[in-house]
Amino acid sequence: MSNNVLTIRNLSVHYRTDRGELKAMRHINLDVPKRSIVGVVGESGCGKSTLISSIIRLLATNATIPNGSIEFEDRDLLKLSENEMRAIRGVRISIVFQDPMSTLNPVLSIGRQMTDIQYRDNKSQADKVQRSVDMLESVGIPDPASRLGQFPHEFSGGMQQRISIAMALQAEPSLLIADEPTTALDATLEVQIIHLLKALQTDMGCSILFISHHLGVIAELCDYVVVMYAGEVVEEGTTRDVFHHPAHPYTERLLQCDPASIVKKSRTLPTIPGDIPDLVTLPSGCVFKNRCEHVMEQCDTTTPDWTEHSNGHFVSCHRGRT
Amino acid sequence: MIDVLRRITHEPLGLIGLILVILIVISAILAGVVAPYDPVALNIVDRLQGPSINHLLGTDQLGRDLFSRVLYGGQVALKVALISIGAALSIGVLLGMVAGFGPRWLDNIIMLFFDTIRSFPTVMFALATVALVGPSLETVILVIIVTSIPNYGRVVRTQTLSIKSNEFIRAEHGMGASLFRILGIHVLPNVMGPLVILASMDIPTVIALEAGLSFLGMGVKPPTPSWGSILNDGYTLIRNTPWPIIAGSIPLVLITLGFTFLGESLRDLIDPKLRKSV
Amino acid sequence: MLFYVLKRVALSVVIVMLAVTLLYCMIHMVPGDPARILLGPRATPELIASMSARMGLDLPLPVQILRFFGNLFRGDLGMDVITNRPVADIVFGQLPYTLWLIFTAIVFAALIGIPLGCYSALHRNSLADRISGVLSVACITAPAFVVALYSLLVFAVTLHWFPAVGAGEKGAFWDQVSHLVLPAFAIGLSWIGYLARLVRASMLEVMGENHIRTARAYGLAERTVVYRYALKLAILPTVTVIGVGMGFLLSAALFTEIVFARPGIGKLIFDSITTRNYPVVMGSVLVSTALFVISTTLSDLINAWLDPRIRASL
Numbered sequence: 079m080s081n082n083v084l085t086i087r088n089l090s091v092h093y094r095t096d097r098g099e100l101k102a103m104r105h106i107n108l109d110v111p112k113r114s115i116v117g118v119v120g121e122s123g124c125g126k127s128t129l130i131s132s133i134i135r136l137l138a139t140n141a142t143i144p145n146g147s148i149e150f151e152d153r154d155l156l157k158l159s160e161n162e163m164r165a166i167r168g169v170r171i172s173i174v175f176q177d178p179m180s181t182l183n184p185v186l187s188i189g190r191q192m193t194d195i196q197y198r199d200n201k202s203q204a205d206k207v208q209r210s211v212d213m214l215e216s217v218g219i220p221d222p223a224s225r226l227g228q229f230p231h232e233f234s235g236g237m238q239q240r241i242s243i244a245m246a247l248q249a250e251p252s253l254l255i256a257d258e259p260t261t262a263l264d265a266t267l268e269v270q271i272i273h274l275l276k277a278l279q280t281d282m283g284c285s286i287l288f289i290s291h292h293l294g295v296i297a298e299l300c301d302y303v304v305v306m307y308a309g310e311v312v313e314e315g316t317t318r319d320v321f322h323h324p325a326h327p328y329t330e331r332l333l334q335c336d337p338a339s340i341v342k343k344s345r346t347l348p349t350i351p352g353d354i355p356d357l358v359t360l361p362s363g364c365v366f367k368n369r370c371e372h373v374m375e376q377c378d379t380t381t382p383d384w385t386e387h388s389n390g391h392f393v394s395c396h397r398g399r400t
Numbered sequence: 401m402i403d404v405l406r407r408i409t410h411e412p413l414g415l416i417g418l419i420l421v422i423l424i425v426i427s428a429i430l431a432g433v434v435a436p437y438d439p440v441a442l443n444i445v446d447r448l449q450g451p452s453i454n455h456l457l458g459t460d461q462l463g464r465d466l467f468s469r470v471l472y473g474g475q476v477a478l479k480v481a482l483i484s485i486g487a488a489l490s491i492g493v494l495l496g497m498v499a500g501f502g503p504r505w506l507d508n509i510i511m512l513f514f515d516t517i518r519s520f521p522t523v524m525f526a527l528a529t530v531a532l533v534g535p536s537l538e539t540v541i542l543v544i545i546v547t548s549i550p551n552y553g554r555v556v557r558t559q560t561l562s563i564k565s566n567e568f569i570r571a572e573h574g575m576g577a578s579l580f581r582i583l584g585i586h587v588l589p590n591v592m593g594p595l596v597i598l599a600s601m602d603i604p605t606v607i608a609l610e611a612g613l614s615f616l617g618m619g620v621k622p623p624t625p626s627w628g629s630i631l632n633d634g635y636t637l638i639r640n641t642p643w644p645i646i647a648g649s650i651p652l653v654l655i656t657l658g659f660t661f662l663g664e665s666l667r668d669l670i671d672p673k674l675r676k677s678v
Numbered sequence: 679m680l681f682y683v684l685k686r687v688a689l690s691v692v693i694v695m696l697a698v699t700l701l702y703c704m705i706h707m708v709p710g711d712p713a714r715i716l717l718g719p720r721a722t723p724e725l726i727a728s729m730s731a732r733m734g735l736d737l738p739l740p741v742q743i744l745r746f747f748g749n750l751f752r753g754d755l756g757m758d759v760i761t762n763r764p765v766a767d768i769v770f771g772q773l774p775y776t777l778w779l780i781f782t783a784i785v786f787a788a789l790i791g792i793p794l795g796c797y798s799a800l801h802r803n804s805l806a807d808r809i810s811g812v813l814s815v816a817c818i819t820a821p822a823f824v825v826a827l828y829s830l831l832v833f834a835v836t837l838h839w840f841p842a843v844g845a846g847e848k849g850a851f852w853d854q855v856s857h858l859v860l861p862a863f864a865i866g867l868s869w870i871g872y873l874a875r876l877v878r879a880s881m882l883e884v885m886g887e888n889h890i891r892t893a894r895a896y897g898l899a900e901r902t903v904v905y906r907y908a909l910k911l912a913i914l915p916t917v918t919v920i921g922v923g924m925g926f927l928l929s930a931a932l933f934t935e936i937v938f939a940r941p942g943i944g945k946l947i948f949d950s951i952t953t954r955n956y957p958v959v960m961g962s963v964l965v966s967t968a969l970f971v972i973s974t975t976l977s978d979l980i981n982a983w984l985d986p987r988i989r990a991s992l
Contacts, residue, residue, distance in 0.1 A: 136894055168896030175895075180888040185910050185985055194906075195896040229986040245896070413812070516696045521970060523929035524947055524963055531951035531959065532704050608821040612933060615823055616948065635827060635937065642831055649824045656819040664815070 080152065083252050083285045084110035084133070089146030091128050091137065098358045102128045103309045106146070107384060107392075109302075110253065115279060115286040117300035117317070119293060119332070123354055125309040126289050130255055133287075134171060135163050151252065168195050172246035176258045178239035182230040188214075189226030192245055213244040216281075217274060236267040240274070247278055254279070255287045260295065272299055293336040297321055305329050308354045308365045311384075315391030325393040327370045364396070372397050404669055414665030420658025424651060428474030437465035451643065458643035460633050466647040469625035474651060476626045480537065480610040481603050484544035489599055491545070492552025493591070497583050499553065500560025507557075514550035522547045522609065530618040540619045544606050551598060559591045593670045600663035604656035611652050627652045686978065690971040695747065697967045701960065702743050732759050746960070755961035760953065765961035769943065773965065775845055776942035779934070780927045782862040784920060787869030792916070794870070795877025799885065799912075800904065810874060817871030822930035826864035826937040833860055843939040861938050865930040869923075876919060881912040914985055921977020924970045 086108040093100040103125040110116045118126055131137045133148055135155060148155040151170065155163065175181040183191055192210035199206065207226065214222030217240040230238055239259060246254055256275065260268040272295060279286050290296055296303060296317070303320040305313040305328065313326040324330045331350045352369035355361060364370070367377040376396050387393045408414035427434060436454075449459045457466035499510040517525075526543040533539045563586050572582060613619040614628025615635070622629070627648045634644030713729040714721065721729075730736045734745060734756070749756060755765035794814075798807040834842035846854035884890065885908055893903045932944025939945075943962055950958035982988045 134895055136891065164897045164899070166897070167894070168898075173892075173895045175888060175892060177888060181892045183889045183893065183907050183911075184987055186907070187986075194902070195898065197898070197902075231987050242892075512692075512696070516693050516700065518925070520697060520963075520967055521925040521928040521932075523932050524966055527932075527947060527951050528701060528959060528963055529704065531954065604819055608819075612821060612823050615933075616936065631824070631827060638827075638831055638835055642836075645827050645831055649827070652824060653820060656821070657816060660815055660819045 080149070081111055082109045082149075083112050083151065084108070084287070085147075085149040086133075087147050087149070089132065089148060090144050091125075091132050092142050092144060093138065094140045094142070095358065100358050101309060101360055102141075102357060103132070106311050108304055108311060108314070110285050110287055111302070112252075112285060113279075113283050114301045115276075115288055115299055116302045116304060117288045117290060117296035118304045118306060119291060119296055120306035121291065121354070123308075124306045126306060127257070128309075129306070130173065130257055130287075130289065133255065134167055134173065165198070168246075168251075169198065169249045170251050171253045171255065172249065172251040173255045173257060174239070174242050174246045174259045177262045178235050178242055178259075179230075179262070181242055182238060184230055187227050187229055188233075188241055192226070192241075192248065195245060195248065209248065210244075213248045214241065216278070217241070217244040217247075219244070236263055236270070239263060239267075239271055243271075243274065243278070247282060247284070250282055251284055253285050253287065255289070257289045258291070260292070261290070268295070275299070293321075293333065305332070309357060310365055310394070312366065312395070313391075313393045315387070319388065319391040323388075323391075325387045325391065326366075326395050327372050327397065328366050331369075331371075364394075404666070407669055408662070408665045411665050411668075413661045417658045417661025417663075417665065420654050421662055424474055424655045424658065425478060427471055428478050431468075431471035431475055434471060437468040457647040458641070460630070460637070460644050464625075466630065466644060469630055470627065470647050470651050473625045473627045473630060473648070474655075476537065476614075476620055476624065477607045477610055477652075477655070480541055480544065481606045484541045484606055485548065485599050485602055487541075488545045488548035489552050489595060492549045493556050493588075493595070495549065496553040496556025496591075497560050497587060499557045500587075501564060501579060501583065510553070510557075514553055517547060518550050520547075523612065526609070526613055527616070527618060530613070535618045535621065537620050537624075540610055540613050543613075544609060548602060548606070551602065552595060555594050555598060556587070556591050559594075560587050563587055563590065597663060597667045597670060600659060600666055603663075604659045607659075608652065608656055611648075682982075683979065686975045690968075690975055693971055694964065694968050698746065698960070698964055699743055701963060702739065702746070729759065732757070750964075755964070756957040758955065758958050760955055765957050768958060769946065769961045769965050772941055772943050772946045772962075775940065776928070776931050776935070776944060779858065779861055779865065779931055779940070779942060780924075782858055783865035783927070783930075784869065786862055787866040787873055788916075791870040791873030792877050792913070794874040795879075796881055796904070796909065796912075798874065798878040799881035802882065807878075811878075814871035814874045818868050818875075820868055821933075822864055822868065823933035823937060825867050826861065826934045829860045829864055830937055845940050845942075857938075857940070861931075861934045861940055864934045864937070865927065868930075872919070872923075873916060876916055877912060880915050881908060884908045884912045887911075910984070914981055917977050917980050917984065921974045921980075924973035928966050928970065 086106055089103065089106040089108075090101070091103040093102055106125075106129065108116075108118075108129075118129065120126055128137070128141075132141075132143065133150075133155065135158075137143075143156060146156070150166070155166070158166070182188070186194075189207065189210060192213070193203065193206040196206045196209065201209070210226060211222045214225070219225060219237065219240055225233075230241075233241065239262075243259075254275075259275070260271050263271065275286065275288075276299060288296065288300055300317050303313075303315065303317050304311055305320065305326065307328050313320060313324070313329050315325075320329060321333065324333060328350075335349060350369055355365060355368065361367075362381070363379050364377040364382055367373050370377065374396055380396075382394045382396045384392055384394050405418075408418055451458050457470060459465055460469070495510055499507045502510075520528075522543075525547060526540070529543050530539050533542075560583070563582075566586075610619060611626065611628035611631065614626040615632045617629075617632060619628055620626045630644055630648035631652075634642075634646075634648055637644060713726045717726060717729055727736070734742055737745070746756070753766060755769065757763070758765050758768055761768075794810055798810050801807050830842060833839045840860050841853075841857050844857060846857035885904075890903060890908055893907045894900075898907070928944065931942060932948060934940070935942040935945040936948055943966055947959065947962045947966070949955075950962065
C-alpha cells in the first residue's frame with residue numbers, strides 16, 4: 079500500500095491540432111499523500127486544466143496520452159474501462175469547478191441534481207434526499223430542506239459554490255479536486271470557502287488537489303505545492319520549503335509578482351517578461367530558458383533532470399548543480 | 401465580392417448552389433432563344449404526351465410543350481423574386497431606421513405594424529388580398545412586399561438601436577452631423593451583410609410562395625406559364641399523366657435548393673458568428 | 679407571472695383586432711361593391727342593396743368594424759350570406775380537422791426531427807451528420823404543396839396505399855387516420871429538417887456548457903447526461919419555433935387541404951374567398967389569426983414553465 083492517494087508518473091498529454099501535435103503536458107510527476115492538501119500553481123495555459131481532465135479522464139476528443147500512469151488507490155486510472163472509470167467519478171474522485179454560476183444545470187432543481195448523482199447508491203429516495211439535506215447543512219446553507227426545490231439561479235455565487243462543494247463531498251470521496259474554486263468570488267467569500275474546505279477536509283479525512291493561481295490561498299491552505307510551467311512540473315515540495323526557499327527561477331519570479339508579497343513601494347507591478355514557448359514547436363533544453371535570469375549554456379541544449387533539491391523538495395533546474 | 405465568390409466555389413454545397421442558380425437564371429433569361437416551342441401555342445393533336453425527343457418534358461392537356469413552359473415560367477419566378485425582395489428590402493431598411501432612430505412612440509407603432517403583419521399567416525393574407533384586388537402578378541408582388549418588410553425592418557431596427565446608443569455616434573450627432581449622414585455612414589454598412597444573407601435566403605421562400613399562389617389560381621393569369629400554374633394543370637390531370645407535376649416541380653425544387661445552399665455558404669462566409677450555431 | 683400572462687393576452691387581443699380592422703379597411707378601399715361582385719353582373723340593384731345590407735356593408739366603415747367587435751364579444755361572427763348559417767358554426771365545424779392535421783404533422787416531425795438532431799450533434803461531422811444536414815436543407819426548402827402533390831401522385835394515385843381525398847368517414851377512426859397520413863406527411867416533412875437542424879445547433883451549444891462537464895464529472899451515465907440534462911435545455915428553442923411557426927403551419931395546411939380536398943379552415947378560407955363570401959372570410963381569417971397569436975403566447979408560457987430562469991424573470 080502506497081502512502082499516496084494519487085501518484086502520477088511520467089504523464090504526457092498531447093492534442094492533435096491543425097498545426098500539429100500540441101504537447102500540452104510533458105512527463106509530469108505528482109504525488110498527493112493521504113489526508114493532505116496539495117496546491118498546484120501556475121499561469122493560465124500552463125496545463126492545469128489538462129491535468130485535471132486527464133485525472134478524471136474527461137479529456138477533449140483530440141487528446142492523446144502517449145505515456146505515463148495515474149495511480150489512484152492502487153489502480154492505474156488510464157487502464158480502466160469507461161464503466162470502471164465512471165464508477166470512480168463523483169464517488170472516489172470529485173471535482174469542484176471554477177465558475178459556480180455555470181457548473182450547475184440551470185433547469186433542474188438543486189435537490190434533483192443532488193439526488194441524481196446518488197444513483198449508484200442502493201437507497202430509498204427519502205434517504206437520498208436526507209443525505210442531500212445533511213450535506214447542504216454541513217456546507218452552511220441555511221434551511222436546506224426547503225431550498226432543495228429551488229434552482230441554481232435562485233442562489234448567490236457563493237451559495238452555488240457551497241452547493242457544488244456539498245455535491246462533490248456527498249459520496250465522501252478520497253480525493254477532491256478543486257479547480258480554482260474561489261477565483262470567481264470576491265475576497266470575503268473566498269476566505270469563507272477556503273475555511274469551509276479546510277474544515278470539511280479535516281472532518282472527512284480526504285485529500286484535496288487544489289488548483290489556483292492565487293499564491294496567498296495556496297500558502298494558507300496547502301501542505302504541499304506543485305509549480306507548473308508550460309506543461310511541466312518545475313518544482314514540488316512542502317509549502318514551507320517552496321515558499322521560503324524557492325529553488326526554481328520561475329517560482330522565485332512568481333513569488334515576487336504576487337501582490338501580497340510586494341513590500342517595497344514601486345510604480346510598476348513586477349511581471350515576468352516574455353511568453354510561454356509554443357507547445358507545438360517546442361525548443362530543446364529547459365522550457366523556461368527564454369524568460370530566465372540565470373540562463374546558462376547547458377539550458378539551451380539539455381532538459382534539466384528532476385532532482386531532489388533537499389529532503390522532499392524536487393526541482394528541475396540546472397542552477398546550483400554545475 | 402470576387403473573393404467571396406471564389407471562396408464559395410471551394411465549398412461543395414456552395415458550388416452546387418451557385419451552379420444551379422446560374423443554370424436556371426440563364427435558361428430563364430434565354431428562354432426566348434432556347435425554348436423549342438411557343439409556350440402558349442396550342443397543339444391539340446399532341447396533347448398529354450410523355451417525354452420524347454420532340455417534347456423533352458412532354459405536353460399538357462392543350463398540347464403545349466412543357467419544357468418551353470418551364471423555361472418561360474422561370475422568368476415569372478425570377479421577376480417576382482427580384483422586384484418584391486428589392487422593394488421589401490428598401491422599405492424595410494427605411495422603416496427599420498425610422499423605428500430605431502425615431503421617437504419611442506413611432507418605434508412602438510412600427511413594431512405593432514410589423515407584429516400585426518407577421519400574425520397573419522402569409523398565404524391567408526395573400527388570399528385575402530387577391531380576393532379583394534383580383535388575381536394578378538402585381539397582386540402577388542404586392543403581397544410578398546408587404547409580408548417581407550418586417551423581416552428586414554427588424555434587423556435594421558435592432559442594428560440602428562445598438563448604434564444609436566454608441567457614445568461615438570451620440571457625440572457626432574451632438575456636433576450636428578445630420579441624421580442621414582449617421583444612418584448612411586454607420587448604420588447601412590453594418591446591416592448590409594445580414595441583409596444580403598437574409599435576402600438570398602428569402603428568394604426561395606418568395607419563389608415558392610409565387611408558385612403556390614399561381615397553383616391556387618391566384619397568381620399569373622392562365623395562358624402565361626408559371627411553375628405554379630403548370631403544377632395546377634398537373635393536379636387536375638393527376639389521374640392521367642404525372643408529367644406536368646414533374647415538369648413544374650423540378651425547376652422549383654432545384655432553384656429553391658440552389659438559392660438555399662448559396663445563401664447558407666454566403667452566411668458562413670460573411671457572418672462566421674452564425675456558422676458556429678448551424 | 680400573472681401580470682405577464684395578462685400582458686401577453688392583452689397584446690394578442692390588440693393584434694387580432696388590428697388585423698381585423700386592416701382587413702375591413704382593405705375591403706372598403708377596394709373599388710367595386712363586394713355585393714355586386716358576389717351576385718354577378720346580372721343582379722338587380724334591389725338585390726345588390728339587400729345583399730349589401732345583409733353583409734352589413736351599407737353602414738359607414740367605423741360602424742361596421744365596431745359592430746363586428748360588438749358581435750364578436752357575444753361569440754357571434756355574423757351570418758353566412760349564402761347558406762344562412764352562423765359563420766361561427768361553420769368555422770368551428772372545420773377547425774378541428776385543421777388542428778388535428780397540424781398536431782399530427784408536428785408530432786410526426788418532432789418524433790423524427792428531434793432524435794435526428796440529437797444524433798447529428800452527438801456524432802458531429804460524421805458521415806451520418808453530413809448526410810442528415812443536406813437532407814434537412816432539402817426537406818426545409820421543399821414547398822408543402824409540392825410534397826403534397828408528389829405524395830398524392832405516388833402513394834394515392836399510383837400505389838393506392840392511402841386514400842386520395844377527404845378526411846374519412848365520421849366516427850370511423852382508422853379510416854380517418856389513413857386519410858390523415860399523407861397530408862400530415864406533406865406538412866411535416868419540412869419540419870423534420872427544420873427541427874433536426876435546430877435541435878442539432880442548440881444541442882451542440884448546450885453540450886459545450888460547463889454544467890454538462892459537471893454532470894459527467896459526477897459519473898452520470900452518458901445517456902442521462904444527454905437525454906435528461908442536455909436535451910431538457912436544448913429543447914427550449916424548439917418550443918418557441920413551433921409556436922411562432924403556427925403561421926407557416928396554417929399556410930401549409932391550406933395547400934394540403936386543397937390538394938387532398940380535405941375539410942379544414944384552410945380550404946374554408948380558400949373556398950369563401952373564391953366565392954367572395956366576405957363574412958366567412960372574415961370569420962375564418964379572424965380565427966386563424968387568433969390561433970397564431972394563441973400558439974405564440976402558449977409557447978412562451980410553456981417555455982416559462984420548462985425554464986425556471988424565465989419563470990423567475992417574469
